[in-house]
Amino acid sequence: MRIISGKHKGRRLTAPKKLPVRPTTDLAKESLFNILNNHYYFHEISVLDLFSGTGNISYEFASRGTEKITAVDKDYNCVSYIKKTTTALELDITAIKSDVYKFLERTHIQSDIIFADPPYAFTQEQFERIASIVFERGLLLEDGFLILEHAKETKLEHAPYFSFSKNYGSSVFSFFQLPEVSSEEE
Secondary structure: OEOOOOOOOOOEOOOOOOOOOOOOOHHHHHHHHHHHHOOOOHHHOEEEEEOOOOOHHHHHHHHOOOOEEEEEEOOHHHHHHHHHHHHHHOOOEEEEEOOHHHHHHHOOOOEEEEEEOOOOOOOHHHHHHHHHHHHHOOOEEEEEEEEEEEEOOOOOOOOOOEEEEEEEOOEEEEEEOOOOOOOOOO
16 A cells, blocks of 8 residues: 555555455545545544554545544554554554444544445445444534445445445445535524
8 A cells, every 4th residue: 555645645555464454445545535635624634534454544644734533443453553654654643442333432532534444345234323323423523524435335325414425446435424504594
């Protein structure tokens, strides 16, 4: 994997082969960040990276200037690799070893971007549960995005707060956001 942009642009990282991960491809990652670049100043936002695996997405945000990043994964080796890489690259990423659902149920961290890349083998219900917990607990800040990465066979368009999706090969990014509050409602 490589970091596409920012202060570590072009830096290649090699994760141990034993990690149970499927990193987001460079093409998909570049496309995702092109979308986000039109919405945010990366140095002004906070990010919650769920099912973070190697930390691929977290490193990309950090390289682009994001300072408030929390990466969550239940695998000890993944969290250990993120901590090691974070130290080596002098990035400000907090890595937490936890089951993502348990973490979401108890955290009070609110973020501008919540990115979740669970195993593609998850059921429809498991994907939808992530979105349900995020919105029920008020973890997404106003004008923020919850982004779920999933296989194209998984359909999330009917889920509450769904906004749009983008397909990149066999991967899909589904974006969710809070409805805009009109001035009449304020």
